[in-house]
Amino acid sequence: MTFSSADCEPDKPEYYLEACDLTCVRDDQVLFDGLNFRIGSKQVLLIEGKNGSGKTSLLRILCGLGLQDGGEVKWCGESIERLGAGYHQHLAYVGHHDGIKRDLTVLENLHMAQALDQPGRLTIDQALEKVNLWGYEDVQAHALSAGQRRRLALARLLVTDNCLWILDEPFTAMDKEGIADFERLIATHTAHGGLVVLTSHHSLNCDGADVQRIDLS
Amino acid sequence: MDMRDFFAMGGYAFYVWTSYGLAFVVLAFNIVQPLLHKRRVLKRIARQIRRTRRTA
Amino acid sequence: MFMRFFHRMASPPYFYVISGRWLPWLAVICLALILAGLYGGLVEAPADYQQGDSFRIIYIHVPSAWMSLFIYVVMAVAGGIGLIWHIKLAEMVAVSSAPIGASFTFLALVTGSLWGKPMWGTWWVWDGRLTSELILLFLYLGVIALYGAIDDKRRAGRAAAILALVGVVNIPIIHYSVEWWNTLHQGPTVTKFDKPSIHISMLIPLLLMAGGFKLFYLIAVLMRLRSEILERERNSKWVTALVGSEDRRQKTEDRVQESDVDPRRVGP
Amino acid sequence: MKQVVCMKRRSTLNAFYFLLKRDLILNFRRRAEIANPLLFFVIVITLFPLGVGAKPQLLQSMAPGVIWVAALLAAMLSLDRIFRSDFEDGSLEQLLLSAHPVSVLVLAKVAAHWLVTGLPLLVVAPLLAVLLGLPVDAMGVLVVTLLLGTPVLSLVGAIGVALTVGLRRGGIILSLLVLPLYIPVLIFASNAVDMAAGGLPVTAQLSMLAAFLALALALAPWPAAAALRISLS
Numbered sequence: 001m002t003f004s005s006a007d008c009e010p011d012k013p014e015y016y017l018e019a020c021d022l023t024c025v026r027d028d029q030v031l032f033d034g035l036n037f038r039i040g041s042k043q044v045l046l047i048e049g050k051n052g053s054g055k056t057s058l059l060r061i062l063c064g065l066g067l068q069d070g071g072e073v074k075w076c077g078e079s080i081e082r083l084g085a086g087y088h089q090h091l092a093y094v095g096h097h098d099g100i101k102r103d104l105t106v107l108e109n110l111h112m113a114q115a116l117d118q119p120g121r122l123t124i125d126q127a128l129e130k131v132n133l134w135g136y137e138d139v140q141a142h143a144l145s146a147g148q149r150r151r152l153a154l155a156r157l158l159v160t161d162n163c164l165w166i167l168d169e170p171f172t173a174m175d176k177e178g179i180a181d182f183e184r185l186i187a188t189h190t191a192h193g194g195l196v197v198l199t200s201h202h203s204l205n206c207d208g209a210d211v212q213r214i215d216l217s
Numbered sequence: 218m219d220m221r222d223f224f225a226m227g228g229y230a231f232y233v234w235t236s237y238g239l240a241f242v243v244l245a246f247n248i249v250q251p252l253l254h255k256r257r258v259l260k261r262i263a264r265q266i267r268r269t270r271r272t273a
Numbered sequence: 274m275f276m277r278f279f280h281r282m283a284s285p286p287y288f289y290v291i292s293g294r295w296l297p298w299l300a301v302i303c304l305a306l307i308l309a310g311l312y313g314g315l316v317e318a319p320a321d322y323q324q325g326d327s328f329r330i331i332y333i334h335v336p337s338a339w340m341s342l343f344i345y346v347v348m349a350v351a352g353g354i355g356l357i358w359h360i361k362l363a364e365m366v367a368v369s370s371a372p373i374g375a376s377f378t379f380l381a382l383v384t385g386s387l388w389g390k391p392m393w394g395t396w397w398v399w400d401g402r403l404t405s406e407l408i409l410l411f412l413y414l415g416v417i418a419l420y421g422a423i424d425d426k427r428r429a430g431r432a433a434a435i436l437a438l439v440g441v442v443n444i445p446i447i448h449y450s451v452e453w454w455n456t457l458h459q460g461p462t463v464t465k466f467d468k469p470s471i472h473i474s475m476l477i478p479l480l481l482m483a484g485g486f487k488l489f490y491l492i493a494v495l496m497r498l499r500s501e502i503l504e505r506e507r508n509s510k511w512v513t514a515l516v517g518s519e520d521r522r523q524k525t526e527d528r529v530q531e532s533d534v535d536p537r538r539v540g541p
Numbered sequence: 542m543k544q545v546v547c548m549k550r551r552s553t554l555n556a557f558y559f560l561l562k563r564d565l566i567l568n569f570r571r572r573a574e575i576a577n578p579l580l581f582f583v584i585v586i587t588l589f590p591l592g593v594g595a596k597p598q599l600l601q602s603m604a605p606g607v608i609w610v611a612a613l614l615a616a617m618l619s620l621d622r623i624f625r626s627d628f629e630d631g632s633l634e635q636l637l638l639s640a641h642p643v644s645v646l647v648l649a650k651v652a653a654h655w656l657v658t659g660l661p662l663l664v665v666a667p668l669l670a671v672l673l674g675l676p677v678d679a680m681g682v683l684v685v686t687l688l689l690g691t692p693v694l695s696l697v698g699a700i701g702v703a704l705t706v707g708l709r710r711g712g713i714i715l716s717l718l719v720l721p722l723y724i725p726v727l728i729f730a731s732n733a734v735d736m737a738a739g740g741l742p743v744t745a746q747l748s749m750l751a752a753f754l755a756l757a758l759a760l761a762p763w764p765a766a767a768a769l770r771i772s773l774s
Contacts, residue, residue: 067774089640097631115559116639227326236384255500411721450725
């Protein structure tokens, strides 16, 4: 099954992510067992659970970074292990470590992100506008505050072409106004047919997006 | 070849018997160590079962 | 039929039970082989005309040198299978073979130097084969150290498998480089360190010992594998059932011992 | 699975170029760190005459081996820098999740590392060879062996670094994993310089080094990428 870049437009609604009885054991502790879910376009999956309940492990398994002890993750019906780069081109992941090089400027970080995947719909200026980091182009990342670095990591989602967002507690170190902005971004992304999987302690009020919830604890 | 000649090994007794002795030690080590390891593992699992049985 | 056998063997509980049954028989055959080889080598075989009785070290040195290379290849192949088809058992075979291979390499090195001492008067000769053996020992220690350094045992197994594969690709390169390097410095004057042209009565014990060592490796790796399986599957039901039943049997034995101890006699 | 339309392949080259440029920028932003392997190289070479005495005849016969062992150790010590900073700030995960094959990206990082550590060794080595009294006509061959050898050190070293990137004390184990794999390069390179010092032909040794380079270029990135995937899992 080939994916030409044309049909990677998020507006095509037939993408879906599926987990088939996923099992994960971290040093003797069964974090989750026989986990099944499926989310399609325009849907958001919120993963809740107290600390240490395996939220991050689940996200890393969904990205193909982590290794599950059982079960399988499928993207459009095909196992992500076999798809490899074919799956990663549709995926954007923001983990605990924001993946921002401290010595590079904002602009260089975003150019690098675009080089690693495909340039997305928004230009860099538009993306910076949306996460209100406009004007910070030449600032080196180590000069930014934690919240600003978080927003830069989220700007990376906007400048690259991806349908699936996997976010690990995106709202940490962000102020109330930043959270509201980002919830709007999630809403527009899903409106365009994108999928979002995220973990968060805050209650997510994304009007218009069909939110599923999974509680791991 | 009576016993004394046998152990003398034509004057090379030291080299021959240390090699064979070392071989025996190495082979024995490779048998004994897994046994000890297995016993330790079994004991740890047994303790874990007792712990889970008491809390369950 | 073979695929079905191989498939069922890959499941840890089945493998644990089967290997438990085979071990005693393998041990008996291995012991027989080694004793026959020892008898043939130490008593039957005539002394070498040139080296006298010191040549009998060959019956330990050469088989363990063969084993060190053989085990590394088995480790790399098992590691490769474990990586490509995600078979946990193959990964465990690779990891369990590393210490055994390292001990055979160490044995080959020391017996080589013990054999070299009477012939050349020095404990260590920078001979091509001994140097390759020493580097092989470093490769083994690398795999063992890497496996020991990573806490998550599954990840450690896969990392060690990759290192073993990279190592096995490098072994021929290192071997021929060292051989070529050896001809540079030593020159052809040194008697070939090879086995002396071997008479049939000397060859039989050598093959017996080699067979015995291969069987010994199988036994040692099975034993390590069984405890590795128990450790990795300690949460699974079959292990708890197995250990549970053994635990209860252990308790009943303790209770029986306590009751027949004469209360009057003061315990140690 | 057939890879996607040719537009993607061009951008894999583009990604390679971008990652190479990014790493060079990062290294030049921390220029001081480039000097460390060079200083180590110089210090190790100056130690030898102090250790074994300064008899010119002895030094000259030892010069090729000493220079190459020092170059090898300097290259190995700087290997940690390839993935360490990326691992700590999470951009290594972004590399693994990129749309392009990871082995190409690993090749870019190794190329950047070689340009920053291997190449400077090439420049400094002839000057230090003078310290050890290496005859002048061997300088050319010394530089050629370093030119062919140091990339192999970086490529093979990248596999070792990828395996130990997740470990807290990975440095010690890295040397145990990587040094045995450096031995063929050391043997042929130092012998080439030795022969050149004696005025003998060195084509055989240099062609072996070139063969090692070709082998490493072809085979090393794939296990390094697989090792990264495992270290981050």
